[in-house]
Amino acid sequence: xxxxxxxxxxxxxxxxxxxxxxxxxxRTYLMGILNVTPDSFSxxxxxxxxxxxxxxxxxxxxxxxxIIDVGGQSTRPGxxxxxxxxxxxxxxxxxDGIRQSMDSIVISVDTSRSEVARAAxxxxxxIVNxxxxxxxxxxMLPTIAGLGVPAILMHMRGTPQTMQTLxxxxxxxxxxxxxxxxxxxxxxxxxxxxxxxxxxxGIGFAKTYEQNLIVLRNLxxxxxxxYPLLVGVSRKSFIGRILNRDDPKARVWGTGAACTAAxxxxxxxxxVHDVGQMYDICRVADAIFRD
Numbered sequence: 001x002x003x004x005x006x007x008x009x010x011x012x013x014x015x016x017x018x019x020x021x022x023x024x025x026x027r028t029y030l031m032g033i034l035n036v037t038p039d040s041f042s043x044x045x046x047x048x049x050x051x052x053x054x055x056x057x058x059x060x061x062x063x064x065x066x067i068i069d070v071g072g073q074s075t076r077p078g079x080x081x082x083x084x085x086x087x088x089x090x091x092x093x094x095x096d097g098i099r100q101s102m103d104s105i106v107i108s109v110d111t112s113r114s115e116v117a118r119a120a121x122x123x124x125x126x127i128v129n130x131x132x133x134x135x136x137x138x139x140m141l142p143t144i145a146g147l148g149v150p151a152i153l154m155h156m157r158g159t160p161q162t163m164q165t166l167x168x169x170x171x172x173x174x175x176x177x178x179x180x181x182x183x184x185x186x187x188x189x190x191x192x193x194x195x196x197x198x199x200x201x202g203i204g205f206a207k208t209y210e211q212n213l214i215v216l217r218n219l220x221x222x223x224x225x226x227y228p229l230l231v232g233v234s235r236k237s238f239i240g241r242i243l244n245r246d247d248p249k250a251r252v253w254g255t256g257a258a259c260t261a262a263x264x265x266x267x268x269x270x271x272v273h274d275v276g277q278m279y280d281i282c283r284v285a286d287a288i289f290r291d
Contacts, residue, residue: 015150015195015228017106017126020066024228024268027290028282031067031108031271032060033234036090037074053094054101061105064279067127069271070094070120071110075131075205079160087116092123099124108152112136114143121147127198131156131205133183134190145191152198152230153183156205163206172211173221176201181225198269200230204237212238216258219265232271233258234278256281264289 015022022029036053057068072090073082091109098107108127109120114137117128126149133153134141144151155176157166169175180199187197201215201222222229233239239254240246252274259270259278263285272278 017150018104020104020106022066022228022268025266025290027286028263028267029066029269030064030275030278030282031069031230031269032057032063032065032275033271033273034060034068034070034094035074036070036072036094050093050097054097057094057098057102057105060275061102063276065105065275067106067108067269068098069108069110069129070098070125071129072116073111075110075160077160077164081159081161084113084115087111087113088119091116092119095120095123095125112140114139118143118147121149126150127152130154131202133180134187135183141187141190141192144187148196150196150198151187151192152200153180153187154200154205155179155202158206166206167208167211169211172207172214173218176215177221177225180222180227184225184227194227198228198230199225200232200271203231203233209238209241212236216261219262219267223266228268229266230269230271231259231262231267233262234270234272234274252277260285266290 013024034053034057060068070091072087095107095109098105106127107125108129109117109125110129111117111120112130112132117140128144128149129152130140131154133155157163184197184199188194199222203212203215207215219229234255235248235251239251239258240248243251243254245251255274256277259281262270263282270278
C-alpha cells in the first residue's frame with residue numbers, strides 16, 4: 001500500500017462531527033460551495049432564495065459532498081461588504097432549512113463575523129470557515145472556542161477590496177506558513193482545541209496568478225504545520241487564465257486538474273462548486289496517491 005505524502009500525525013487522525021468521521025489522510029473530503037449571494041464571482045444570484053439553496057444543497061449531498069459551506073458575503077476581489085443584518089438574513093434561513101431537511105449533513109458557515117458564526121451554529125452549522133483566519137473580528141476565535149466547533153483558518157492579506165494590491169512577498173510560502181502557524185496558536189490560546197483547527201492557504205486571496213501556482217506546487221510545506229489542510233481552487237481566475245476562459249463555469253476540468261495536484265500533496269478537503277465531477281476526480285486521484 002502506498003504511504004500518503006506527509007501524513008497527518010496519529011494524534012490528528014480523526015475529527016468526528018455528528019455521525020461523520022473525518023479520517024485525515026485516508027481520503028479526500030469534498031466541501032460543496034453554497035453561495036447565497038447575488039454577486040459571487042461564479043454563481044452569484046443562482047441560490048439566493050432559500051428554496052433554490054436547499055435544492056442545490058440536496059444535489060451536492062447526492063453527488064458526494066461531505067460538507068456544505070454556506071456563505072452570505074461575496075469574497076471575490078473588489079466585493080463590497082454587506083451589513084451584519086443582511087448577512088444574517090441570507091445565511092441563517094438557509095442553514096436552518098438544510099439542518100431541518102438533512103439532519104446528518106455537516107454544515108460550515110463561511111463568515112468573518114463572530115455574530116454570524118454564533119447565530120449559524122445555533123441554527124445548525126457545525127464548522128466556522130473564516131477567510132481572515134480569525135483576524136477580521138477580535139471576538140471570532142473566543143466565540144468559536146465557546147461554541148466548541150472546528151475552525152477553518154485561511155491565509156489572506158487585507159480585505160476583498162484591497163487584497164489584490166497586497167501581493168508583495170519576500171518569501172511566499174514561508175510567510176503563509178508563518179501567518180497560519182500564528183493564527184493556529186492564537187486559536188489554541190483562545191481555547192479552540194488543536195484537533196478542531198483546519199488550515200487553508202487561501203488560493204486567490206492576496207496572491208497573483210504566478211503565486212497561486214507556487215502555492216499549489218508547494219502545499220507539502222504546509223503539511224509541516226501538522227494540521228488538516230483545505231484547498232479552494234474551484235473555477236478561480238488563475239485557471240481561467242491558463243485555459244483562456246472568462247466564464248468561471250467553463251473551468252470545471254481545469255479545476256479538476258488543480259484538485260488532482262492538491263490531492264497529490266495530501267490535501268484533506270477540497271472546496272468546490274462542481275461536486276459530482278470532483279467526486280470522481282477525488283476517488284481516482286486518491287487511488288493513485290493514497291492507496
